[in-house]
Amino acid sequence: MKGLLKLLAIIILFMGYSCKQNNSQEPHITPSESVTEIYDIELIEPLNWWVGFKNQELQLLVKHQEISKATPKINYSGVTIREVHKADSPNYLFIDLMISENTKAGKFNIEFVFENGESLTHTYELKARQKSPEEYKGFDSSDAIYLITPDRFVNANPENDIVETLNETTIDRTDGYKRHGGDIAGIINHIDYIHDMGFTAIWPCPLLTNDMPRGSYHGYAMTDFYEIDPRFGTMKEYLELSSKLSDKDMKLVMDQVANHCGLEHWWMKDLPFKDWVNYQAHYEKNKENWNGLVTKTSSHRRTSNQDLYASQVDKEDMTDGWFVSGMPDLNQRNPFMAKYIIQNSIWWVETANLGGIRQDTYPYPDKHFMSNWVRAIMTEYPNFSIVGEQWSYNPLVISYWQEGAINKDGYDSDLKSVMDFPMQQNIVDALNENEAWDKGLVKIYEGLANDFHYANPKDLLIFPDNHDMSRIFTQLGGDKINTKIALSYLLTLPRIPQVYYGTEILMDDFDNPGDHGLIRTDFSGGWKGDEVNAFTGEGLTADQKDMQSFLRKVLNYRKSSKAIHNGETMHFAPQNGVYVLFRILGDETVVHVINKNEGVTNLDLPRFNEIDLNGKTLKNIITDETIVWGDMLKLNEKGSMILTTKF
Known part of the structure; x- marks a missing residue:
């Protein structure tokens, strides 16, 4: 008891x-x-x-x-x-x-x-x-990124081509501005191809729901920031893509948009605050016939962010104006909107194990918000990477947006990487120029010399082209040799390279240069019944196969080249149509030679004695031929050559 x-x-x-x-x-x-x-x-x-x-x-x-x-x-x-x-x-x-x-x-x-x-x-x-913050590794100069327009890459699941509950329900591969059916499963099924080409990261254009009545394929008019577009697949497939890339030691870069959404976004029918989007009162007053009103679109005067003399009205037109009439401009000065965007980005990093973010239209939002956005992400993920799109051919403008820039207005973006449009343009201009004494090569030389103004030049993202500009093969007038020169040069620069899908098979937009629908042409072999298949090589021309093989060799050498990733850079001013760039780290020296002369040219090697290569054996990474560095190098024809001391 x-x-x-x-x-x-x-x-x-x-x-x-x-x-x-x-x-x-x-x-x-x-x-x-x-x-x-x-x-x-x-x-x-x-x-x-x-x-x-x-x-x-x-x-x-x-x-x-x-x-x-x-x-x-x-x-x-x-x-x-x-x-x-x-x-x-x-x-x-x-x-x-x-x-x-x-x-x-x-x-x-x-x-x-x-x-x-x-x-x-x-x-x-x-x-x-699932893992520590430090384990989220971003992209850097050791990576090479493959940019994909998902709707135009591979259609692995025709069952999800049309979703009746969404506004656009048409599949038409003959129309460059309608959906073609490419999907996430198609990317998953061809990770091996991308990996074997030598790429270490994939950047798909936005995969979030874009429930717009037309032109929804490109993804940049998002109507739900937390949902994978069902025409691309499911969240499960997106996470599978990330997981399978990780298995290959590859990274998934997410294309995000902080500046705008699509006009059909669910909140546009019931906006939370009176200032949730910019020019909201104007929109709500005129929304019944909004598509015809373009008075509140952006001025696109991107330099107003840096211009010491810019008027307030020009600044406001730039940051507050809608990108286009169908893309409402988000007001990041509203603290609730600001927090929404920041949390959404962090949510995707954590959910999908991202290896980086590419931020669209970087100079269009409020620039002080963008600093806060970057800082919030990098505070949580100190080894992460973000690249911002700033479309300018002026290196002064590009450098303004990179972390560590000493700007007159005191602005610091905290942004690690910016897209290097100036160098892209220099490469194209140099290769298209033939009349100057140096055949235009000084444009490349002086373009790279501008690196003195960048806080961290090797963190810039360089590219031959992308989803918004003519294909590099088109920009270079269909010249295969110049295309090879452009690709090999940018892949040896102190930069992070990005290559657009189809560049390896000389995709072009000759029929209407600059047309976005044509730039984003279907990848050969991505659809059942395609007569040409770039994945297997079936039906490719000899030139296409040659370019694919060339790019594969350069990329796979680059993948293990510490000198290209982090080495010292030295170049010599062009002479007689020849320009030489060196990348050096320890006992590895990489030599990139551009020869724009049609006939045989003898390159005088003692000029480069300070590189200390005399008597050393180097291998041509394309042909596997070896040479002993001595007094003269015979260049038999126009083109580029990559030599290495690393065997």
Whole structure:
């Protein structure tokens, strides 16, 4: 009996302690307790979050009819509600949460209690992070990135070509501006091809839902920032793509857009705040016939970001104007929009194990927000990489946007990488010039000499072309030799190279140069029934096979060349139509020679004695022939040559 009474006393004591804990103001639900999952709310974003971030704040966007009349409650250990914000629309709430460093991963319910006593419940999940922040490795000068327009690469699953619930339901491969059916599965199925070509990263143009009535294939008018477009595939397939790339030690670079969304984005039908997008009052007044109004589009005067003399109206037209009439300009000065964009980017890095972000139209948003955006991501992922698109041929403008630039206005972007449009243009101009004494090569030489102005030139992203400009083969007038020179040169520069899909098989846009639909032509062999298959080589011309083989050899050598990745750079001014660039690290020296002379040219080698190659044996990485560096190098024909001391 005494034992029974003692046991009863212990039970009563425990129950008292439990009641005391339940009456405290601290959340008491723990991850070990079961949660009945309920999803009453129309939408909460981010869709989930993680424990263990340096920034312990999380802001939830809640969308539901008349949700502003409800009070949210959370009862979960380590999670507290700091503040609740009502929007201008009654159908939104923004909830500021604090997630303590000791919070455990798990699911919990958020209860929304209305003024009339009714309530709705929504289950939310905090996940455990799968790897440490330092393990998220971004791209750098050791990488070579393969840019893909997914709709035009490979159609592996015709079943998802048309989704009846979306606005554009037409597949027409004869029309460059309609959907052709390429998908994520098509990229997955050809990772081996991309890897074997020598690429170490893939950058697909946006894969998020683009529910626009036309031109939806390109992806840049996003209508849902948390959803993979079902015509490209599923989230599961996107994560599979990332996983299989990781298995090959390759990276997935995500194309993101902070500047704008698509006009059919779900929030455009019920905007949370009066300043959620720029020129919102003008839009709402005229939205019934908005497609015909272009008065509020951007001036596209990108230099207004740096111009010491720019008028305020020019600055506002640039940053606040819509990119085009179908792409609403997001107002990053609204703090809720700002946090939404930052959290969305972090969500994708963590969800998809990204190896980098390419940020579209970088100079168009509020530039101070963009610094905050970069800083927020890099704080969480210190080894990550972000490249910004700044389309300018002026190196002064490009350098302004790179981290570490000493700018007169004191601006520091915190951005590691910027796209090197100036050097791209220099390469094209130099190779198209034949009349000058040096046959135009000084344009390359002086273009590279501008590196003195960049904070970190080897972090710039160089490319022969991309999805917005004519194919490099077209830009060079169909000259295969010049195309080889351009590719080999940019792949030996102190840069991060990016190559557009199809460059390896000399894809062109000769029929209408610059036409976006033609630039983004279907990749040969990506569709059932294609007579030409670039993956197998079937049906390719001799020139196409030669270019594919050439690029494969250069890329695969580059993959293991420490001198190209991080070596010292030295070049010698062009003479007599020949230009020579050296990359040097330890006992590896890479020599890139450009010869624009049609006949035999003898290159005087003592001029390069400071490189200390005399008597050394070097190998031609394309032909595998060897030479001994002596007094003279015989150049038999126009073209490029890459020599290396590394065997």
